[in-house]
Each structure stands twice: as C-alpha cells, then as structure tokens.
Amino acid sequence: MSYIARPKVSHPALARNELGLTMRDYEGGMSTLCAGCGHDSITGALIQAVFELSIPPHRMGKLSGIGCSSKTPAYFAASSHGFNSVHGRMPSVSTGAAAVNGRLQYIGISGDGDSLSIGIGQFVHAMRRNLNMLYLIEDNGVYGLTKGQFSASADTGSTAKRGEVNEQQAIDPCLLAIASGCGFVARGFSGDRAQLAPLLKAGLSHRGFAMIDVISPCVTFNDHEGSTKSYRFTRENAYPIGHTDFIPPEVEIKAELGVGEAQRVQLHGGGSILLRKLDHEYDASDRSAALAYLSRRQGNGEVATGLLFVEEGGADMHELARLGETPLADLPYDRLCPGSGALADLQDRLR
Amino acid sequence: MPADNDFTIRIANVNGTGSASANSLLMKTLFRMGIPVAGKNYFPSNIQGLPTWYEVRASHRGYLARSGSVDIAVAMNAETYQRDLRELTSGGYLLYDSTWPRREVLRREDVHILGVPLARMCNESFDNARARILMKNIAYVGVLAALLELDLDIIRELLRQTFARKKPLLEANQIAIGLGYDYAREHLHCPLPFVARSMEGPGSQIIIDGNTAAALGSVYAGATFGAWYPITPSTSLMDAFRSFCARFRTAEDGSRDYCVIQAEDELAAIGMVLGAGWNGARAFTPTSGPGISLMSEFLGYGYYAEIPAVLFDVQRVGPSTGMPTRTQQGDILSCAYASHGDTRHVLLFPSTPKECFEMAATAFDLAERLQTPVIVLSDLDLGMNDWMSEELTWDDEYRPDRGKVLRAEQLEEMEAFHRYLDVDGDGVPYRTLPGEHPRGAFFTRGSGHNMYGGYTENAGEYQEVLDRLRRKWDHAATIVPRAEIRTAPGAQAGMITLGTGHSACREALDILAGRGVALDYMKINAFPFGAEVETFLRDHKRIYVVEQNRDAQLRTLLINEAGGRAEQLVEVLHYNGMPIPATSIVSAVEADMLRDRAA
Numbered sequence: 048m049s050y051i052a053r054p055k056v057s058h059p060a061l062a063r064n065e066l067g068l069t070m071r072d073y074e075g076g077m078s079t080l081c082a083g084c085g086h087d088s089i090t091g092a093l094i095q096a097v098f099e100l101s102i103p104p105h106r107m108g109k110l111s112g113i114g115c116s117s118k119t120p121a122y123f124a125a126s127s128h129g130f131n132s133v134h135g136r137m138p139s140v141s142t143g144a145a146a147v148n149g150r151l152q153y154i155g156i157s158g159d160g161d162s163l164s165i166g167i168g169q170f171v172h173a174m175r176r177n178l179n180m181l182y183l184i185e186d187n188g189v190y191g192l193t194k195g196q197f198s199a200s201a202d203t204g205s206t207a208k209r210g211e212v213n214e215q216q217a218i219d220p221c222l223l224a225i226a227s228g229c230g231f232v233a234r235g236f237s238g239d240r241a242q243l244a245p246l247l248k249a250g251l252s253h254r255g256f257a258m259i260d261v262i263s264p265c266v267t268f269n270d271h272e273g274s275t276k277s278y279r280f281t282r283e284n285a286y287p288i289g290h291t292d293f294i295p296p297e298v299e300i301k302a303e304l305g306v307g308e309a310q311r312v313q314l315h316g317g318g319s320i321l322l323r324k325l326d327h328e329y330d331a332s333d334r335s336a337a338l339a340y341l342s343r344r345q346g347n348g349e350v351a352t353g354l355l356f357v358e359e360g361g362a363d364m365h366e367l368a369r370l371g372e373t374p375l376a377d378l379p380y381d382r383l384c385p386g387s388g389a390l391a392d393l394q395d396r397l398r
Numbered sequence: 399m400p401a402d403n404d405f406t407i408r409i410a411n412v413n414g415t416g417s418a419s420a421n422s423l424l425m426k427t428l429f430r431m432g433i434p435v436a437g438k439n440y441f442p443s444n445i446q447g448l449p450t451w452y453e454v455r456a457s458h459r460g461y462l463a464r465s466g467s468v469d470i471a472v473a474m475n476a477e478t479y480q481r482d483l484r485e486l487t488s489g490g491y492l493l494y495d496s497t498w499p500r501r502e503v504l505r506r507e508d509v510h511i512l513g514v515p516l517a518r519m520c521n522e523s524f525d526n527a528r529a530r531i532l533m534k535n536i537a538y539v540g541v542l543a544a545l546l547e548l549d550l551d552i553i554r555e556l557l558r559q560t561f562a563r564k565k566p567l568l569e570a571n572q573i574a575i576g577l578g579y580d581y582a583r584e585h586l587h588c589p590l591p592f593v594a595r596s597m598e599g600p601g602s603q604i605i606i607d608g609n610t611a612a613a614l615g616s617v618y619a620g621a622t623f624g625a626w627y628p629i630t631p632s633t634s635l636m637d638a639f640r641s642f643c644a645r646f647r648t649a650e651d652g653s654r655d656y657c658v659i660q661a662e663d664e665l666a667a668i669g670m671v672l673g674a675g676w677n678g679a680r681a682f683t684p685t686s687g688p689g690i691s692l693m694s695e696f697l698g699y700g701y702y703a704e705i706p707a708v709l710f711d712v713q714r715v716g717p718s719t720g721m722p723t724r725t726q727q728g729d730i731l732s733c734a735y736a737s738h739g740d741t742r743h744v745l746l747f748p749s750t751p752k753e754c755f756e757m758a759a760t761a762f763d764l765a766e767r768l769q770t771p772v773i774v775l776s777d778l779d780l781g782m783n784d785w786m787s788e789e790l791t792w793d794d795e796y797r798p799d800r801g802k803v804l805r806a807e808q809l810e811e812m813e814a815f816h817r818y819l820d821v822d823g824d825g826v827p828y829r830t831l832p833g834e835h836p837r838g839a840f841f842t843r844g845s846g847h848n849m850y851g852g853y854t855e856n857a858g859e860y861q862e863v864l865d866r867l868r869r870k871w872d873h874a875a876t877i878v879p880r881a882e883i884r885t886a887p888g889a890q891a892g893m894i895t896l897g898t899g900h901s902a903c904r905e906a907l908d909i910l911a912g913r914g915v916a917l918d919y920m921k922i923n924a925f926p927f928g929a930e931v932e933t934f935l936r937d938h939k940r941i942y943v944v945e946q947n948r949d950a951q952l953r954t955l956l957i958n959e960a961g962g963r964a965e966q967l968v969e970v971l972h973y974n975g976m977p978i979p980a981t982s983i984v985s986a987v988e989a990d991m992l993r994d995r996a997a
Contacts, residue, residue: 105836108677121841121853128832130676131842132669132694139625139661139669144668144832146657147623147679151833169669172662347913371653375622376678376831378655380798383620385646387792390618394789398430 065101085237085263096247112137116158116185135166138173148374153180159200172218174229178364187265188276195268206273232356248293253317286349289324400469403458409472414446420535422451432599436462438783461904466979469790533574540578608780611751615758623681625670631778634711635684664692678831682708698737706765712781724975725778730951743795745925749900751787767801779977809835817851825870878924886916892938896922905980
C-alpha cells in the first residue's frame with residue numbers, strides 16, 4: 048500500500064473529460080509495487096478508462112482482496128471509496144455493497160491467488176449472481192508477496208524462478224467464467240494498453256459481471272525463461288482474436304460506422320462494442336463455441352486475448368432480487384417500518 | 399408432584415409423521431385456557447424416521463423453563479418405549495398405542511400404563527393411509543383432553559382456525575379428537591388426579607419463538623439487507639424475515655424494499671453484510687456456532703475497519719458439528735473474542751422472545767453508533783421453541799440511530815475528512831458513505847492504518863488507533879443494555895446468569911427462597927459489562943454463575959473483564975444439550991452451601 052503522496056501537478060493544457068476532470072484527478076497514491084510490475088500498467092489503463100468514461104471518482108467503489116494485485120486500488124482514483132478486504136473475499140463484500148446501492152460503479156481488483164485459490168468459491172458465485180461490476184484478475188501465475196510460490200493459474204510445465212516445474216493443471220479464469228455463466232469475459236495483457244483500455248471501458252459499460260483476466264507478468268518472481276506468464280512468453284504466444292473498440296454513446300448516435308466485418312454489441316449501460324475479428328471462425332456470442340475455441344488455442348500453447356465472450360441483456364443481481372429504483376441504503380425509515388398497528392394485528396394470530 | 403395446572407407432558411414420536419400440529423394444538427389449548435405453558439421440541443438432526451419428543455409444561459406459577467420431570471408420557475414410538483418409561487416420574491402415566499399390546503415391555507410397578515388402540519381406531523375411521531398416520535396424533539390429544547379435562551370447545555375452535563381453508567382436513571381432525579376423547583372416557587379412569595383448569599393466566603401474552611421475534615425486530619429496526627448460509631437452528635430467523643418482508647416491504651409492482659441473499663457459505667454471508675454496512679444499509683446475518691467460526695476473520699476486519707454489522711448467533715451444541723438440534727450456550731467466549739489479534743465484540747444476551755425482538759433493534763443501533771459488529775447470542779431453546787411471551791410493543795417515535803455519519807452538507811462545510819480521528823473523545827470516529835461526497839472518500843482496510851485512514855507500518859501510528867479502539871470499547875460499556883439486578887432481603891449470596899438461564903434461575907430462586915435461602919440475582923444483558931456488573935461482583939462474597947456450557951465461559955469472562963475472583967464465582971453448569979431445569983440449579987446451590995458449611 049502506498050503511504051507516499053503523489054505530487055499533484057496539473058498542466059493547464061491537460062485534456063479534460065465531460066466532468067471537467069483531468070487524468071490527474073483519477074490518479075491515486077504512488078505505487079509501492081516493484082519497478083516494471085505489470086499491475087502498474089493495468090492501473091494506468093484503468094485510469095485512462097474511467098477518465099474517458101467520465102465516471103465521477105466519488106461514485107466509484109474500488110474493492111480488492113489480498114495480494115500485490117489487491118494493493119492497486121490505492122494507486123488510482125484517490126477520491127473514490129476503497130475497500131481492501133480479506134484474502135479471497137472481495138466478491139462477497141462487493142455483493143453486499145452492490146445490493147444496497149446499485150448506483151455506484153464497482154471495480155473489483157483481484158489476483159490469481161485471490162480469485163483462483165482462496166477465493167475461487169466467491170469468485171464463481173459472484174458470476175452466478177451476475178452482480179454489476181468490473182472484475183479484474185491481475186494474473187501473474189505466482190504468489191508475489193510471499194515470494195514466488197506457484198498459483199493456480201500457473202500452466203503445467205511452467206517453471207518457478209528456482210527451477211521447480213509445475214506439474215498440476217492450471218485453472219483458466221476465462222474458461223471458468225464462461226462456464227459459470229458470466230456475460231462478459233475478456234483477456235488482456237498488461238503490456239498491451241491499446242487492447243486493454245477499450246476492453247476495460249467495455250467491461251465498465253456492461254451491465255452485469257464483466258470479468259477481465261489480465262496477464263500481468265511478475266518482474267521479480269515470474270519473468271524468467273521457462274515461465275509461461277513472462278513478458279516474453281506472453282508477447283510471443285498471445286493470440287488476439289480481434290480488436291475491441293468501445294464506441295461511446297455520443298459517437299454512436301452521430302454516425303453509422305462503417306462496420307464491415309465487425310460484430311457490434313450494444314451495451315446496456317450505453318455505448319457499444321465493435322469487435323473486429325482477426326480470427327473469422329470465432330464467434331464471441333456463442334458460449335459453447337467460445338469454450339471449445341479457447342481450449343483449442345490453449346492446447347496449441349497459445350494465449351487467446353481480446354473480448355472472448357459477451358452476452359448482453361441477462362438479468363443482473365438487482366433485477367433478480369427485484370430491487371426498486373431507490374438504493375436500499377437510501378430508503379427512508381418510515382417506508383421500512385410497518386408500525387405499531389401492524390405489530391398488534393400480527394400478534395392476534397399468535398394467541 | 400404434579401397438581402392442577404402444574405404438570406409436564408412429553409410426547410414421544412417419530413419425526414416426519416406430522417405430530418407437530420397435534421403438539422401445538424395441545425399447547426395452544428392450555429394457553430387459551432389461561433394456563434401459562436411452555437413447549438419444547440427435542441428433535442433429531444434428520445428429516446424422517448428418527449425419534450423426536452415434544453414437551454409441554456403447564457405451570458400456573460408461570461415457570462417456562464424445562465421442568466426436568468415428566469408426569470405424562472405419550473409414547474407413540476415403540477423404539478423409545480423403554481426410555482420413555484424410564485424417564486417418567488414415579489406415579490406418572492404412560493399412554494401408548496395398544497393396537498399392538500406391549501405388556502411385557504412396558505413394565506414398571508410405580509407408574510400407570512394407559513393403552514389406547516389409536517392405530518386401530520384410525521384405521522377403522524379413515525381410508526387414506528396418510529390420514530391414518532396423521533390422525534393418530536390428533537387422537538392422542540383427544541385422549542389427553544379426557545384425562546386432563548381440556549376444554550373441548552377451545553380445541554374445536556383451534557381446529558376450525560387452523561383448517562379454515564381445508565374442509566376435509568378439519569372434518570378428519572374433529573373426528574380424530576372425538577375418537578380419542580370417547581375411548582378414554584369409556585375405558586380409562588378420567589379425569590386424572592391432576593387436571594387443567596381454566597384460569598386468568600397469560601392475559602395479553604402471545605406464543606412465539608425467539609427467531610421469529612428477532613426477525614420481526616430486524617424488520618422494525620429498518621434492516622434492509624440480510625445474507626446467510628442455512629444452518630440449524632438459525633434458519634427460521636431468515637425464513638421469518640423474508641416472510642415479514644414479503645408482506646410489509648413489497649410494492650404493488652413486486653419491487654422489494656429489502657434484499658436477502660443466500661450466500662455460498664458463512665464467509666461470504668458476513669462479507670456481504672460488511673459490504674452492505676459499509677455502503678450504509680442496516681445489514682445482518684443469522685448463524686450458529688460453526689458459522690461464527692467461519693466468520694471470525696471478517697469479524698476481526700469489521701472490528702478493526704469499524705464497520706457496522708449485526709449477527710444473530712443461535713447457539714447449538716458444540717464442539718464441531720456437535721448436536722445441531724440441541725441447545726447450549728457454548729459460543730460466549732468465541733464470540734466475545736472472535737478473530738485473531740486484539741479483537742473484542744459487543745454481545746447481547748436475550749432471554750425471552752420479547753428481548754429477541756427488542757435487542758434486535760438495539761443491536762442495529764449499537765452497531766451503527768459504535769461502528770462495529772454486534773452479535774446477539776440466542777440459542778436453540780430460545781430461537782426455535784414456542785415461548786409464552788409478553789406482547790411485543792413498538793414505539794412509533796423510534797428512529798434508527800445511525801451514529802456518526804457525515805452527510806454531503808456537512809462534508810461540504812469541512813476542510814478535510816479523516817476517517818479515524820477521535821473528534822469527540824469517546825473513541826468513536828466519524829464515517830462517510832460511499833458516493834455521498836468527493837470529500838468523504840476514504841480507504842477501508844484491514845491492514846495497519848493511522849488515525850487519518852492511511853496505510854501505516856509505523857509503531858506509534860498503529861498503536862494510537864488500537865488504543866483509541868480500546869477507548870471506544872470502554873465507551874460501549876456505558877451504552878449497552880445494563881444488567882438487571884434483583885436483590886432479596888437478607889441475601890446470603892448472589893446468582894448470575896444470561897440468556898435462557900433466566901427462566902430456570904427465576905424458578906430456582908423461588909424454590910430456594912421457599913427453603914429459606916435468599917439470593918440476590920443479576921441477569922447479564924450485554925458485553926462489555928457495565929459498572930453495575932463490577933459492583934455486583936464486588937458486593938457478593940459468593941456468587942453462583944449459571945450457564946449452559948462445560949467450561950464456565952461466562953464465569954471466565956467475568957473474571958477476565960469485570961474483576962471477578964475465581965474463589966467467589968461458583969460454577970453451576972448444564973451442558974448435555976437439554977435446556978437447563980431449575981432443579982439442577984437448586985441442587986447445585988444446596989450442595990455448595992452444604993460443602994461450605996462442612997468446611
């Protein structure tokens with residue numbers, strides 16, 4: 048966690064968003080992660096995404112679990128509320144928070160240890176409930192804070208820094224998410240902000256659970272020869288299935304875009320996604336085909352990236368819980384209390 | 399010795415055979431005759447086919463604890479005949495289904511065996527197989543009506559109310575009552591030497607279980623969010639909350655002013671509650687001991703990050719899975735200090751359904767005023783059994799005490815907001831709700847933080863916050879419900895209990911007083927202990943601490959936290975899973991006094 052205040056210097060020529068805020072207004076404390084950590088690049092992309100979407104910082108909730116990834120909410124949006132919870136339990140905290148106030152934008156940041164080992168149960172159930180949030184897994188295949196043990200996303204055959212070979216199966220959060228009914232599943236790479244930023248914006252605009260697994264190399268414990276989560280391996284083996292463009296609502300209305308080969312997905316929260324496919328056989332709206340395709344790529348030793356699956360229109364947790372417009376946290380008390388008369392009536396039947 | 403309006407009936411049955419409605423009919427009949435009554439269900443952790451007992455105690459003095467004796471056994475389960483016979487008071491009555499005569503099994507010289515061919519009569523009167531099983535139960539109520547001179551009009555009226563919309567069932571029930579009643583009048587010596595006589599007893603009282611009352615209290619306190627993982631004996635609390643909300647909190651278009659989530663486990667349930675509390679809703683989770691164990695990590699988080707939450711721990715028998723359908727007060731210490739590090743939690747100890755109702759509301763107020771988890775410790779006996787209770791009342795002037803929450807207008811006026819500053823000197827800082835105002839943003843964390851809410855690994859900054867939390871705790875001791883103290887003229891010693899120990903203690907104190915032993919009495923309602931608890935401990939040389947666990951957990955807490963001395967606090971323990979009867983307290987006190995005299 049950061050305890051070093053970042054100097055706030057703002058150049059008058061800096062671009063401003065619809066709220067009149069600059070990118071600086073979305074920054075947080077100085078990162079205390081290792082120099083070159085993939086997580087910091089993700090934080091940068093996230094700052095760009097929320098800035099460009101003009102989300103009021105104080106209307107965002109940043110939640111995380113425990114681990115290097117989970118420290119990052121302290122490094123962006125200093126004027127957002129943060130909740131650094133306990134290990135693997137961020138999904139449940141987010142669930143309660145979202146249930147009582149659906150009007151905030153929730154961003155959950157987790158890691159492969161946090162989401163795929165200690166917290167895999169909560170991760171899966173949050174998807175099953177389809178709570179409305181962006182959920183990032185900053186995925187580096189190791190436990191960084193405890194110095195380099197394999198995580199559950201470490202690939203079979205991948206080696207640890209000291210040479211130990213992982214012989215267990217890897218859990219792929221994208222396959223897991225698609226199989227668990229998640230309506231927005233993407234994979235990015237911390238080293239490719241051009242791909243990641245639009246994915247983040249699309250995820251933020253999706254209604255329901257948007258899971259993005261971001262391969263984020265650990266420069267200290269997992270960036271060596273033999274690692275399948277290193278910068279080099281990811282660059283060489285990433286297989287982008289297409290470009291994702293996020294089209295904001297105002298642009299959308301202005302002009303009909305020359306769509307061509309692209310697949311267009313209207314987002315519930317406004318705006319749309321334009322998927323320009325590189326691999327023409329891929330259909331990001333077909334759940335079972337997506338599973339088969341990803342498994343095939345994985346079999347080839349490739350890391351498919353991009354928007355892997357998207358399904359708009361599914362009922363989110365609020366709809367399923369039949370919650371009204373006013374957040375539960377804002378309901379006036381007199382609407383909640385049945386009063387003494389009702390209590391007396393009720394007891395007539397208890398005699 | 400049983401007497402008029404002073405007897406205990408225990409009905410032995412097989413679970414899943416529909417005896418519950420017959421048992422509640424029996425209890426309600428006595429209640430409507432104006433006789434104070436207590437019903438206790440001893441059921442197995444099973445859905446069908448295992449022995450189950452239901453005990454109804456009539457007590458004109460209004461004692462609601464388990465009597466500890468059985469005057470009439472209704473033995474409907476051949477498997478438990480031996481045990482039911484053995485546990486019957488000398489001179490008592492055992493009623494059994496003599497369709498299959500069991501004279502060779504049911505042999506005990508000092509009791510009366512009453513055979514009624516319940517199955518045969520029901521087989522002759524009903525065609526349907528299910529009805530034949532169900533109606534045997536109603537028929538034994540008919541037999542008891544004859545033996546005890548129960549008011550038949552009340553019974554028939556209760557049946558009419560219960561089956562108002564199920565005509566065929568009503569008819570069958572009425573017939574079954576008649577079958578038992580008529581047979582008993584014709585073949586047995588009716589009435590027994592002790593009977594039920596209408597009296598002006600309970601007045602405006604009601605019959606309710608603690609879980610229903612706690613759920614109702616949560617509704618009235620304005621709780622909007624509940625998350626739970628089903629666990630006996632707490633499940634009925636959330637069931638009741640949902641059904642009250644369905645009734646009182648659902649708009650015409652079907653939208654709901656509440657949200658209940660069945661979590662994937664207790665870890666998630668408490669996480670959800672903390673998320674909701676952080677975001678400004680009154681949130682709670684009902685659970686039991688195993689759930690508390692799982693929730694411990696988050697409880698420490700709630701304590702340290704200062705997030706309001708309400709937990710209802712409906713205690714059952716531990717350790718481990720223990721006996722899930724039996725009662726105990728075994729979670730006192732694990733709740734008081736749940737989680738690693740220096741943690742301590744505010745506890746409330748209801749002893750009646752009325753207190754379950756009121757303390758639920760108190761718990762939500764305290765949780766927000768103190769910004770910390772509050773655990774209401776009920777138990778299976780209180781939570782799931784039918785209790786005669788004073789009428790629940792509600793003050794319409796009540797408004798939730800949200801504690802120190804800064805709203806947008808206040809934040810607008812402030813230069814800066816810091817989450818953990820002790821502005822008022824009571825150890826309770828100010829909080830803000832997410833989304834309220836840009837100036838209100840802060841970072842909630844379970845890692846070391848300073849008084850400004852910033853991350854710290856600095857020794858002094860860390861300790862400052864921990865010491866302030868201790869000041870908050872001391873402040874809590876001044877605002878939690880005070881202990882109830884009843885002094886007796888010429889008292890030689892004191893007695894302390896909490897929760898369901900209360901009804902047994904009340905009765906025990908009367909018995910002891912009748913034998914010339916006067917004791918001062920204190921019922922503890924909350925932890926941290928108020929000054930009155932320390933005073934009581936200081937003022938008595940010898941104090942009996944009555945509780946339902948093996949390790950004298952309340953006594954330990956009194957020694958740890960209220961200056962109690964080991965030599966002054968005498969353990970009076972009951973922990974076999976059955977609710978504590980007054981008699982066991984009386985004998986423990988008398989034995990101690992004898993020892994003391996001998997010494």
